[in-house]
Amino acid sequence: MGNVTIKMLAKQLNLSTAAISKALKDSHEISAATKQRVLNLANELNYTPNPYASSLRHRKSKTIAVVLPEVADSFFSLAINGIEAIAEEKGYHVLIYLTHESFLREQAILKDFQSGRVDGVLMSITAETATYQHIHALHSKNVPIVFFDRVCDEINTAVITTNDYESSYKATQHLIDAGCKKLCFLSISNSLSISNKRKQGFLKALADNQLVAQFSNEIICGNDSDSNYKLIKQMMQQKNRPNGIIASVEKLTTDVYLACKALKLKIPKDVKVVSFSNLSAATILNPSLTTITQPAFKMGKTAATALFKALEKKNVVLKNESQVIASELVVRESTKN
């Protein structure tokens, strides 16, 4: 007689398929008597749930996804460690998906999740992502999503961030206190919320110190190290070159150092440099690098903890799990006065 389905059970018991489904899930919406009738028939007919559908229903893929721009960045690799520390406790697998800063790829990955491949998603969006339809689409399928670092404020969920505005302000003030008057902010995106917050903190510190931009004081770098190097070198060849640089992401540090080296500009004498960075080698660079060190591991842990709350309990308001965890300005030789 083939596989017994929920439809068959529903028909024989004169109930809706939804009621059968709820009864099998021991839902409080169904009376004890009805549950017993359903279970009796299910046992009698040797009903086995479709394994794939069951996996969807019972959230048994036991897998969460982490969607990231890249892993060649100490922030992300440390955040992954924080995420995996929690996932391991919970007995979940972690899948890492890389977008390589491609909006198209991010869309394709999220589309793939709609099939129920994962139970929940931790995400840091790409530098290109400026519309959020693909995220809304997944979110509306009741797949819990938690953002960390590069967040999307449009989705009603938890966002785990660091104090980007304040740290950037603090780093800029630190450069100004060290004597810099011509400051440059190296950005990687016009749309990313964190890039904008860091830029706003930078601009506010300039304004509070009555500093006026003497030349274009912001540069948007791309995803390609060679062209970033050229862009930075070009800027440093101008007469009005900056004597203080804030790199908004770790990977720009090497390009700044190499451009200065090529132009025989000494760090920190000719130009001081501070970078948002979790590079463990920051201390052994020539010169050692002043960093805004983000609480990467803790952010990953916190984001994962929020996600598991939603996976383990219904009716968790994820928005309330949002947290801002402070970064730290670690002063080293690259900003010495």
Add this chain to the structure above:
Amino acid sequence: MGNVTIKMLAKQLNLSTAAISKALKDSHEISAATKQRVLNLANELNYTPNPYASSLRHRKSKTIAVVLPEVADSFFSLAINGIEAIAEEKGYHVLIYLTHESFLREQAILKDFQSGRVDGVLMSITAETATYQHIHALHSKNVPIVFFDRVCDEINTAVITTNDYESSYKATQHLIDAGCKKLCFLSISNSLSISNKRKQGFLKALADNQLVAQFSNEIICGNDSDSNYKLIKQMMQQKNRPNGIIASVEKLTTDVYLACKALKLKIPKDVKVVSFSNLSAATILNPSLTTITQPAFKMGKTAATALFKALEKKNVVLKNESQVIASELVVRESTKN
């Protein structure tokens, strides 16, 4: 009447379920007339295949897995980029699984793959992995596996490696030529094939130069940076401390530099250092680091290319796709004479 199953079709047509299944897959084993009968009934009853089972049968997960010890290592993050370059061409998703050098975790991940979650696996084993039953088990389920970098020679498949023995020999000879007589090799494993090859190359170069170990000339480091730092510092405090160090993995570099700094030992004057490393910051370290630079991106691409051969064609002998791609010794200030 519920979902129509292959069993129902088989019963009505008086055929075996295997025959129905083959007919639906347009197998040459089934006559055209029978296929037509099966298709007609399938259409009539609106038969839809179970999506999960179908995905397994038709290898339509369109997903490959990359199983790695960690991503906080430039070799692995570059190799991932190489893998994803190929996977993108082919329209496949790439899932990254991290073992964090844990043999138990590697076992759990490979077990999970047996359910058909991925079509193929690219893999670099953990420093702990010394038995291979879990890999054999997956391989015997006809899931193609290709190893890169940290390979397992016991499995009959493609292995993509670099010339670890030769590069290590060359780096050791370079240190000896620069005047080092007391050499130390920093290893991370006694079981890993690449660690052993690198160590053998080191020992052969010592022997060829009639150098005898004046003290324990090999140190096994662990997964924890703090204890590695202590171990290295301890060694460098001995009277008989080495004046030449080969670090067999990138992450040991920072610990070596910091230990030397703490002990006021100058690199390269007091001790010369060379590291297996793809760190882009190698050029801006203090002093810049001599590296054995592995062809990480190319190794990733080559490994993925081999895997897709197996995914796209039956009867590919993966073993024949094995390749050795040469590393390059890049001499910088840390080994200056």
